[in-house]
Amino acid sequence: MAYRRISTLFIALGVFALFTLFFALPSAVPTGPSLSKSLADHKISLPKYTEFTLPKYTDKLNPFRPASHKPPEQQKNSEYGGSSWYSNWNWRSPFSSATTMDEIRSLLPPLRDRTPIYCYYDTTIEQRDPATEEAESALLLTWRRAWWAQGFKPVILSLAEAMNNPLYTVMQGAEMNPTLKKDVMKWLAWDNMGGGLLADYKLFPMGPRQENLLSFLRRGEFPELTRWEDLGSGLFAGPQPKIAKVMAEALQNREKKSAKDLISAVSADNFRVDPSHEAIAYYDRKTVERVYPKIAEGNFANRAQSLQSLNILINYHLQNTWQDHFSEGIAVLKTFPAHTTTMIEPAMQLAKRLATCHDSPIPASCPPNLPKCTPCVSSYPMKISTPARYRNKTELYTIGTVPHPYTLRLLDAFRGDIDVAFFRRETQRDRWLYRAFQEVLGTGISASARVVTFKDVVAAEYATSRSLWLTEDEEAPIQDADWWFGFAVPSNVTDDGKSETPVPGPERRPKPIHDPADGPIPQDDELAREPELLTKAREVRNSKLESDVRLREVAEAWNLADTEAWRFAKAFLARSRVERHEWEKEESKYAGGAGSDTGDERQSGRTRWKDDEKQDEK
Numbered sequence: 001m002a003y004r005r006i007s008t009l010f011i012a013l014g015v016f017a018l019f020t021l022f023f024a025l026p027s028a029v030p031t032g033p034s035l036s037k038s039l040a041d042h043k044i045s046l047p048k049y050t051e052f053t054l055p056k057y058t059d060k061l062n063p064f065r066p067a068s069h070k071p072p073e074q075q076k077n078s079e080y081g082g083s084s085w086y087s088n089w090n091w092r093s094p095f096s097s098a099t100t101m102d103e104i105r106s107l108l109p110p111l112r113d114r115t116p117i118y119c120y121y122d123t124t125i126e127q128r129d130p131a132t133e134e135a136e137s138a139l140l141l142t143w144r145r146a147w148w149a150q151g152f153k154p155v156i157l158s159l160a161e162a163m164n165n166p167l168y169t170v171m172q173g174a175e176m177n178p179t180l181k182k183d184v185m186k187w188l189a190w191d192n193m194g195g196g197l198l199a200d201y202k203l204f205p206m207g208p209r210q211e212n213l214l215s216f217l218r219r220g221e222f223p224e225l226t227r228w229e230d231l232g233s234g235l236f237a238g239p240q241p242k243i244a245k246v247m248a249e250a251l252q253n254r255e256k257k258s259a260k261d262l263i264s265a266v267s268a269d270n271f272r273v274d275p276s277h278e279a280i281a282y283y284d285r286k287t288v289e290r291v292y293p294k295i296a297e298g299n300f301a302n303r304a305q306s307l308q309s310l311n312i313l314i315n316y317h318l319q320n321t322w323q324d325h326f327s328e329g330i331a332v333l334k335t336f337p338a339h340t341t342t343m344i345e346p347a348m349q350l351a352k353r354l355a356t357c358h359d360s361p362i363p364a365s366c367p368p369n370l371p372k373c374t375p376c377v378s379s380y381p382m383k384i385s386t387p388a389r390y391r392n393k394t395e396l397y398t399i400g401t402v403p404h405p406y407t408l409r410l411l412d413a414f415r416g417d418i419d420v421a422f423f424r425r426e427t428q429r430d431r432w433l434y435r436a437f438q439e440v441l442g443t444g445i446s447a448s449a450r451v452v453t454f455k456d457v458v459a460a461e462y463a464t465s466r467s468l469w470l471t472e473d474e475e476a477p478i479q480d481a482d483w484w485f486g487f488a489v490p491s492n493v494t495d496d497g498k499s500e501t502p503v504p505g506p507e508r509r510p511k512p513i514h515d516p517a518d519g520p521i522p523q524d525d526e527l528a529r530e531p532e533l534l535t536k537a538r539e540v541r542n543s544k545l546e547s548d549v550r551l552r553e554v555a556e557a558w559n560l561a562d563t564e565a566w567r568f569a570k571a572f573l574a575r576s577r578v579e580r581h582e583w584e585k586e587e588s589k590y591a592g593g594a595g596s597d598t599g600d601e602r603q604s605g606r607t608r609w610k611d612d613e614k615q616d617e618k
Contacts, residue, residue, distance in 0.1 A: 077582055080574040083567070087111060092455055094448035095564055106564075106571035109459050111579060114153035115220035117197040119143065120186035123158050135307035136201075142311055142488070143201045146318055148580070149486025150205045151218050152197075155587065161189035167247055174251050179260040183233065187247050187262055195240035196220065200282070203234040204314060205486075206367045207279030208325050209465035214279050229275040233261055234282040246270050281317065281367040283310060291368050295361060309361040316360035317367040318487035320376045323355075326397040329383030330354060333400040335435045337388055337519030339411045340403070342530035343472050344386075347399040350468075350477035354397075355382035356490045388518045389439035390457070398467040400436070402569040405559035406552055407472050407537040408432055414526070416536050420551060423558045430561040447561035454565050459572055469569040472534070478573075483580055 078085055085108045086100045093099055096107035121140060128136070144154040162168055165188040171181065190198045197217060205214055217237070225238030225246065250265040259265035288310065289296040295309045330351045334344055357376040366373040376382075390398060403411075409427055410418060428434075430447040437450050458469050470478065481489045522530075540548045556563040 077578045078575075080578045081570075083571040083574040085571040085575055091459070092452055094451050095560065096567070104567070106567045108568070108572055108575060111575075112151070113220075114151060115197065115218050116153045116155050116193070117147050117199055117217075118155050118157050118190055118193055119199055119201045120157045120162075120189050121201060122182070122185070129304065131304035132307065135304045135311065139307055139311045139314075140201055142314055142318075143204065145483055145488075146204045146486045147199075148483055148583075150209055150214055153583065155193070156201075156590070157186075157189040157193065158590070159185070159189075160590070161192045162186075165189070165192045167191070167244075167251065170251055176265075177258055177260055180250075180262065180265055183261045184247065184250060187243065190236075191240060191243045191247060195238055195243050196222065198236045200234045200284070202283040202310075203231070204281050204283070204318065205279060206281035206317065206321050206369055210462050211279040213277060224272045225270060226272045226274055227263070228277045228280070229273050231277060231280065231282050232284065233263065234284060235277075235280065242270070278369055281314075281369045283314060283368065287368050292362055292365065312359055313361055313365065315488045316358040316376070317365070319354075319358045319485075319489075320373060321367060321370065322485060322487065323376055323382050324370075324374050326382075326395055328393060328395040329385060329397075331391065331396050331398045332384060332386050333388075333390060333398060333436065334386040334518065335388055335432055336408065336412050337386070338522060339414050339526060339530055339533075340401075340408075341522050341527055342534050343403060343407070343411060344401045346474045346477050347401050347470055348384075348386075350481060350489075351384050351399055353477065353481070353489050353491070354485070355384055357381075358488070358490055386518055388435065390436050392440055392457075394466070400467065400469045400569075401472055401474075402469055402566045403432060403472045403562075404537070404541055404555075404566050405432075405562045406541060406555035407534070408562070409555060410533055410537045411530065414529075414533070416533060418551075420554050423554055427558070430559050432559075432562045433565055451561045451564050451568075455568055458569055470573065471566060471570045473538075473570065480577060480580065484576075 075085075075087060078087075083106065084104060085106045086096070086102075087108050087110045088099060089110060090099055091107045091109040093107060096105060097103050099107050119140070121136075140156060144156070147154040162185045168188055171184055171188065174181075176184070186198070190196075197220075207214060222237040222239060225236070225242040227236050228234070246262065246266050249267065249270070250259075250262050253265060263271070285296075292310075292313065295306055295313065332344055332347050332351050334340060357378050364375040364377065366375060390400070408431075409423065410416065413422070413426075430450070433447060433450040433454060437445075437453055441450060441453060457463055457467060464484075468478070468484065478484065541552055543549070543552075
């Protein structure tokens with residue numbers, strides 16, 4: 001073929017191939033299953049970017065993001081004393097408003113569920129005289145207070161819970177020793193509550209909060225029926241099915257009618273015996289007769305007086321154990337030492353009360369579980385210091401006073417005429433957090449990181465056992481200190497260590513305890529002016545005048561991290577009070593407590609459920 005004809009043929013074939021490729025083949029190939037359908041058939045889901053996968057800061061940097069709704073305005077019991085809060089797992093966020101969408105509400109950690117610990121108290125025994133009943137009620141109050149401070153939910157059971165158990169009618173017809181029958185009643189009431197922890201009202205937690213046994217008991221997981229060696233019937237832990245099994249065996253075992261307690265009435269294989277109980281003190285009769293014979297002697301002559309002495313001794317041991325744990329003493333934080341002596345005075349008063357030795361019928365004695373303790377002696381009181389920086393030490397207990405930014409600036413400037421321009425021109429931002437945590441965090445940390453550290457110090461696990469953070473709104477030492485620390489805190493004391501009734505006014509103000517190494521010591525004329533400035537600061541903060549409101553808002557806006565810390569500390573302490581009040585209100589309905597349906601308003605019942613003399617009004 002000629003060269004020209006061959007070229008024409010190849011061009012025609014090429015055009016035909018291109019035409020077929022682009023137009024004919026797509027219509028000829030059958031349509032396969034879609035990707036989404038294929039993934040759905042194989043149960044495969046594609047990852048989606050949600051608010052949980054995207055970094056939080058992307059929302060903050062996007063000014064065109066859609067508006068979000070606020071969290072619910074109210075959670076149950078979320079307001080008290082001018083504070084409001086929202087409990088959320090994101091509580092370590094530097095600023096609460098990022099989650100609450102509210103400048104006032106604080107973001108707090110969710111409340112931990114308290115493991116119930118039960119104690120049986122028979123209110124139907126008629127041979128108790130009023131003095132004995134009152135002494136037992138006071139001892140029950142001490143028992144509840146000590147376990148509450150350790151993170152438990154103490155619950156006192158009575159005959160009503162035992163009668164609600166189906167096995168109660170079976171027990172009534174069984175032949176057994178009266179002492180055993182009394183012990184079985186306790187187990188019936190415990191079984192009715194679903195198991196858990198059952199303790200005698202003379203058994204107390206006597207050790208640090210983070211001790212292994214106490215941490216284990218707080219978890220509330222008890223797969224085996226357990227008792228503790230040498231504690232007898234002082235403490236049991238176990239699930240309800242195994243409790244019911246043991247009671248059924250005790251009721252059916254006719255060979256052990258002479259048994260005096262349930263442990264000896266059943267097989268030993270029912271119990272797991274734990275030899276470790278260093279953090280538990282049991283003041284049963286045998287222990288008291290062996291270790292504290294002076295108190296045991298009065299048990300025969302005057303039972304009421306013996307119980308009163310035992311209650312005082314236990315309070316002494318609880319406080320002494322707390323003092324031994326903090327061998328380096330108490331640090332009352334005084335971040336701005338020049339002019340904040342009056343502001344931290346409530347914290348100082350509380351520290352003096354904690355450092356004072358409690359009364360004791362047997363001075364220099366130790367708890368039965370800690371025979372080698374260091375007894376509290378008035379001649380060697382617990383050390384109190386006023387450091388300017390927070391020190392993260394296990395052996396040092398810290399009481400901090402978190403000031404409102406306006407209050408701090410007014411006291412630091414030591415003048416009452418500060419205005420809006422003063423904050424912008426003469427103050428630096430968030431100076432309280434900077435100074436308070438300078439020793440722990442150094443100088444190159446942002447204010448938002450410092451406030452996160454502060455929240456951990458206040459509310460993280462075990463933090464409440466190492467520090468207490470007040471605000472300058474506290475005009476008196478914390479009102480529910482007994483419940484916070486777990487023992488009856490001694491009354492206000494003077495500089496010489498003697499107890500006194502507190503008298504307001506600068507003329508009775510205690511002398512400041514301050515180390516010159518922590519900063520300047522205030523002069524007498526400066527101390528005399530501090531109460532006036534502190535009163536003015538509180539008036540401005542509580543005022544509704546437009547000028548005062550503007551000044552207060554400027555102080556808060558210029559010190560966002562300090563304001564967040566102040567609100568967080570105030571809300572955290574307020575919520576702890578609400579939690580206890582609600583628990584007392586609920587428990588007062590049972591066992592003849594105040595407000596019960598039985599109408600029993602005897603003083604013993606009221607004392608058993610709440611401390612009327614120290615109950616603060618909502």
